Amino acid sequence: MADADTQREAVLTAIDRVADRLEDERSYLTELDSAIGDADHGSNLSRGFRAAADEVADSDDDVGEIVKTIGVTLISKVGGASGPLYGGSIMSASQELDDGLTADTSIAFAEAYLQKVLDRGDARVGAKTMVDALTPAVHSYKKSIEVDDLPPLTAFAKAVEAAEAGVAFTVPLRAEKGRASFLGWRSVGHQDPGATSTLFIMEELLATAEQYLEGETDVDAAAPTEPEADPDEIDGGDA
């Protein structure tokens, strides 16, 4: 991918977009969590990700270190189960980005993140948790790149689609983990808040990847010719 400065800029853009999105979705996530949890998912996540974005905003560290700082900040600011699940897993997986952000390291990061969530939460697919969105997304992403040889951006778009399907899959399931499991059959028919916030985060990562990778593709594809009139391409080029 791009040089270290561009990678840093992309990661900072991504965390800022995620923080904005979770602020926008705070009421919705809280509403989902009121049905089957303790009604704090929206406020905990939006507070934590905003604090994480602020913490790294002026950083000139490399991406691995920035992502680690994001994880550590989430651990201290999010609380509940989401602190260790999001923050602890990001912190732990961040070492995969120590050599920078490439297609290969992004797969390694995604796999390490998923594994840490599985270990920490002791959950499996079908337990009505974030694992139901995360697992198909990570599997799809890895397969798209390593087997189908698709560009990372296309692979990420397919991963987001897989996460969407995973979120829908949580609705009819009975919860086996977390506060929702205490509700037993009453948890059936409700969408899992953790799977939903995982999807929102991935959508913002995709939007950031589009901003940076489409620009890169355009620059690569178009030889140094006359500027295009298409505003999308100009935006991409600016990124």
Add this chain to the structure above:
Amino acid sequence: MIGLVVVSHSQKAAEGICEIAAQMGGKAPIEPAGGDDGEIGTDTTTIKNAIESADDGQGVVVLVDLGSAVMNAELAIEMGDTQAVIADAPVLEGALNAAVEATNDAATMDSVVEKAEDAREYHKVN
């Protein structure tokens, strides 16, 4: 002496369980780590600080209530430098057993964990 930490979603519950346990195991250092910023919940930093306070060099056994208490306690142990383990036990009965065992001069981390975990077998109505 082995230290103890009681992690609960409720600060009051954590403090209350420590009071009950301390009545029987007065000498053992026992620290509550309850709530998240005054709200119901659990918090890694609160637990990490409690583990450090309870440790006099011989290690700490951690009693936990539900769900996120386990995850935050695991993370607090991983991020800290103190030797600490979670007992797989009911939080109140386990804390009481652990406090009694910890006051024995011969107590070890293993023996405290074992006594705490004995509480899994308790029946209250026969």
